[in-house]
Amino acid sequence: MKLHKLLLFLLFVTFASSAVAQSSSQLKKKKEAIQREIELLQKNLNKAAQSKKLTLGEINALNAKIRLMQSKIGVINSEIKNLDSEIHENTNTVHSLQTQLSQLKKEYAGMIRFAQRNRNSYDKMMFIFAASDFNQAYKRIKYLQQFGQYRKKQADYIQGTEKSLKYKIVILDKSLKEKSNLLKEQENEQNKLAKNKTEQASVLNKFSRQEKQFSKDIATRKRQQAAIDRQIRNAIQREIALARKRAEEEARIAAAKARADNKPAPAEKPKTTTNYLTATPEAAKLSAGFENNRGRLPWPVGSGTITENFGRHTEGQAGYTNDGVNIMTADGAAVRAVFSGDVLFVTMMQGIYVVAIRHGDYFTIYQNLRSANVAKGDKVETRQTIGTVATTSDGPMLHFEIMRGQVKLNPEAWIAK
Structure with a gap:
């Protein structure tokens, strides 16, 4: 039952990670699309800046660019929130896998000690011949066979759990680095936004002086x-x-x-x-x-x-x-x-x-x-x-x-x- 629960848990974690990854991928695509729009607007604004005359289109383009930058920061915030959720989930998974691994190793150590006590063929034969009847002797033979198979399976599960644990730790480290990069990107975008808002204030001031025109x-x-x-x-x-x-x-x-x-x-x-x-x-x-x-x-x-x-x-x-x-x-x-x-x-x-x-x-x-x-x-x-x-x-x-x-x-x- 414990092994069955462990498998179900690992399956759930895999599906959850896949769902988060899909959402993160969509956010990245959205962010890239917004950036393309910002770059196109900036290209047109650069051309417009060559003319000394301020136009309504230029004001609207600058306003649209600021809205897009705010939208991009919103997407970055969503990415950070997604990563926080993923980091929290993976941290819990790592702790759970460590607990499971500790329990599996403890059980496996018990089996090894039992196997050590009954390691020679003579002890096994004595265990079988000590049965009260043929039916019980048959059951003892089957028990020894199943015990050997179970021990092998338990060793495989320990290896699999260790592998999953290492993988989750790598993913966790990657997520933490990605979050650090996103926080830097967020700060960078906020600085750009502040500069554009200053430019917007300057343009609106210029507009007020040219309002008649x-x-x-x-x-x-x-x-x-x-x-x-x-x-x-x-x-x-x-x-x-x-x-x-x-x-x-x-x-x-x-x-x-x-x-x-x-x-x-x-x-x-x-x-x-x-x-x-x-x-x-x-x-x-x-x-x-x-x-x-x-x-x-x-x-x-x-x-x-x-x-x-x-x-x-x-x-x-x-x-x-x-x-x-x-x-x-x-x-x-x-x-x-x-x-x-x-x-x-x-x-x-x-x-x-x-x-x-x-x-x-x-x-x-x-x-x-x-x-x-x-x-x-x-x-x-x-x-x-x-x-x-x-x-x-x-x-x-x-x-x-x-x-x-x-x-x-x-x-x-x-x-x-």
Whole structure:
């Protein structure tokens, strides 16, 4: 029973260690991904710093970088917590194995002493012949055989336990060194964060001195965005009008056919934008597929960081609303469709392209493209390249929006984390 319990204990420890190792591996991957984002932002910030003019994109990129650094420190803290748990568990395992080993050796020593007392064949024969009957003599023979086998097994278990103990001590030492390295990394990241917060304070101070200029820039941005929004809204309204016209024509034909066949007219669907835009089986399938992938849609660029979120923003006295997200990415990054659909329009405004794609009653809009690889009416597939991102004074930035009908949605709720 003791040996059985020991085996179960060692099995449990192995599985527990495996679970912690898997979690640690995931944290390392997350930390590496965050570091890649930080490096990409820093690369773009270094380029932006060459210009004397401070931009809103630069402020947002710096803020995003600080958020990422805080997130990285959080991951390091999780790694340390994991290691603390692993160290505690392995320390307990080492103590338990030492106790088990001591007990096994004690039992084995008892067996050796017994074997020494009955070490010659004569003693064994006397033990067997001293039996009261044949049945008892047979049992004594079996006992001696089993005793020998058990002693051998006990010796094997002692060797196995010693091996496990040495392995756990090595792992424990490794974990302690890893924790020491993580604590140094944590301190290093906190120092970097402090420097970036100082830089942030300096930038905000500079911003306050240039607030009038920023207010003008924001006003210009609002006008540009309003012009793009009008074009998007008009294009979607045309799609809705066409879909309504088709639906009404189909309903009229169906009613006329029913009258000719002397049958009751088919029940009309409620007249909603969604019903018009998903009237055809293809559009309904696209819409359902898009909706079912909420939270799992691929990013519209291969790598990047959201530097400005969806919703209301205030910079100094100036306020504005972002109807999508701004993603800072690499120079010349490919812009990809997040889902299959039909290109609603491709237009150029002030030297940059805007692409809108329809997915049933959902629409995705990709702004600030240097070039476009698609044209109105083209069918596109998920992750298909539709153009390349443009680099402006804010850096290589993609503005990405998602709409249902004419309702703006938060893209962060739809794209993969």
